Amino acid sequence: MCQGDRAAPRLLIIGPEPDLVAPVIEARVPDAEIHSCTDYETLPEVLEKTQPQVAYTFKIGRGRFPREALFASPYIEWVQNSGAGVDHLVPWDATRVTVTNASGVHGELMAQYTVWAVLNHQLGLPLYAQRQSERVWEKGRFHSVAGQVLVIVGFGTIGAEIGRVARGLGMRVIGVRARPKPSEHADKVVGSDQLYEALGQADYVSVVLPSTDETKGLLGAEAMAAMKPGAYLINTGRGGIVDEAALLAALRSGQLSGATVDVFAKEPLPPDSPLWNAKGLTVLPHISGDPADWKRRVTELFCDNLGLWMSGRPLFNVVDPGRGY
Secondary structure, eight states, rough: OOOOOOOOOOEEEEEOOHHHHHHHHHHHOOEEEEEEOOOSSSHHHHHHHHSSSSEEEOOOOTSSOOHHHHHHOOOEEEEEEESSTTTTTTOTTTTTTTEOOOSSSSSHHHHHHHHHHHHHHEEEEEHHHHHHHTTOOOOOOOOOTTTTTEEEESSSSSHHHHHHHHTTTOOOOEEEESOOOOOOOOOSHHHHHHHHHHHOOOOEEEEEEOOOTTTTTSHHHHHHSSOOEEEEEEOOSOTSSBOOHHHHHHHHHTTTTEEOOOOOOOOSSTTTGGGGOOOOEEOOOOTOOOTTTTTHHHHHHHHHHHHHHHTTTSSBBOOOOTTTT
């Protein structure tokens, strides 16, 4: 049981399946007063009735998250988001409410996913899958990824984990972040002002940026042109960071040799989108950071933070609403 200076909290789980996470919280904080809300329409009423101090939030369907109702509650002191991205929550008054995210929970799987995308392309595995479907036995030659340059745009917690795994394969890693600092998981880390220079060195580009006013459309036509001809793009950040029209143009012109994209400006990707059939493009349905047990992992992280909150100590993964991460 978590113990500290505060009494066990009044907690509201906002999400479609509260019964999947409530037992984890009950086991860690038996005295917590736990309530739930499974739809956005009744959230204002539930907030007023239960008067929670803490909200643990999941998205429900594809409707707009009712951030206004949540932050209008005078009882809410802390909001724990179940994902890393908080673009659906900004803005909020950080002097009144603390928001934390689940950064780090998804890194392990996203690193594996990114390296899979690199190897899938580098080894030419889609070609062999096609030949199998055609019952064609035709040999080729594999090329190692060792020595290839991976530029990670958004070198935070997840980016560093991607770098760690990639370096284990012998790749050279360049991290790009707003506030650069050396990392054992990159050969070098540069500032955002050196983005185009870094892209020009990349054999592979991994985009793991959050969605903010500064990052939307960041990887557009100019960025594509700055990349080394034949580079390969992997986007697991947020839809809208990569300009999809520019991506299509770069694929068609051969500026990019291909791409693996997990996130899109509009999701689900419309059936008539030209991205479905774009040559060299692998489309996945926003799953790169979703291990099968992700709700349990996030809830354990939340309980760790809840112990800090109850003891009056600083929380981890606190999000700056001005920066969006």
